[in-house]
Amino acid sequence: MMENTALLLIDIQHDFLEEGSLAVPHASEIFPAVNRLIQAVKDKGGLIVASQDWHPQDHVSFGSNHAGNKPFETITIQYENEAISQTLWPDHCVQGTYGATISEKISISDISHVVKKGTNRMVDSYSAFADNKYFEITELAKLLYQKKIETVIVVGLAADYCVKLTCLDAIKFGFKTILVKEGTRAVFPEAFNATMDELRSKGVSVASIDDDAFANVYLSP
Numbered sequence: 001m002m003e004n005t006a007l008l009l010i011d012i013q014h015d016f017l018e019e020g021s022l023a024v025p026h027a028s029e030i031f032p033a034v035n036r037l038i039q040a041v042k043d044k045g046g047l048i049v050a051s052q053d054w055h056p057q058d059h060v061s062f063g064s065n066h067a068g069n070k071p072f073e074t075i076t077i078q079y080e081n082e083a084i085s086q087t088l089w090p091d092h093c094v095q096g097t098y099g100a101t102i103s104e105k106i107s108i109s110d111i112s113h114v115v116k117k118g119t120n121r122m123v124d125s126y127s128a129f130a131d132n133k134y135f136e137i138t139e140l141a142k143l144l145y146q147k148k149i150e151t152v153i154v155v156g157l158a159a160d161y162c163v164k165l166t167c168l169d170a171i172k173f174g175f176k177t178i179l180v181k182e183g184t185r186a187v188f189p190e191a192f193n194a195t196m197d198e199l200r201s202k203g204v205s206v207a208s209i210d211d212d213a214f215a216n217v218y219l220s221p
């Protein structure tokens with residue numbers, strides 16, 4: 001049963017933890033649920049995939065690359081004849097830096113594939129499946145199709161950006177999609193409940209790790 005299931009660990013990187021440059025409040029609270037899920041999916045023969053935000057230093061999403069603008073402002077970028085709305089962030093997950101590494105508080109040796117995203121300096125990429133404008137698709141969907149995955153369980157950082165967009169793309173790519181709420185936290189915690197409601201309205205199952213309906217299927221020995 002679980003051989004058709006993949007656990008997607010979204011951007012669990014040092015820069016998104018409490019000490020990081022783009023800290024997600026209470027990010028470390030996800031680890032107990034994330035590690036339970038890693039163990040359960042591993043034990044049942046499922047696939048474990050991580051995404052890694054992986055930006056060049058001159059990335060368009062960094063406020064520091066736009067004179068006169070500050071992080072958390074929204075600007076419009078012109079690229080490939082499109083006007084793209086871009087939220088600016090503090091510099092984060094720069095390729096090769098400590099902040100970009102996946103946290104060792106999860107079992108990295110159990111991850112079978114790492115999907116890098118955000119490498120195009122001109123387009124941001126919240127989803128692990130594609131950049132924000134679908135100029136480029138990552139290898140994630142191809143990998144999941146090749147492995148005959150039907151269901152994805154999504155956890156990671158942050159609920160209101162990269163986890164949300166990954167869930168929405170997972171639906172678009174045809175997967176049954178389950179977000180485990182104990183396994184994610186939001187950049188803007190006040191947005192958490194509205195984000196969950198939006199995801200439910202678009203077909204994502206928002207589960208609690210303690211729900212019998214979830215635990216009986218995915219956590220039982």
Ligand SMILES: [Zn+2]
Pocket residue numbers: 053055061092093118
């Ligand atoms: Zn980023």
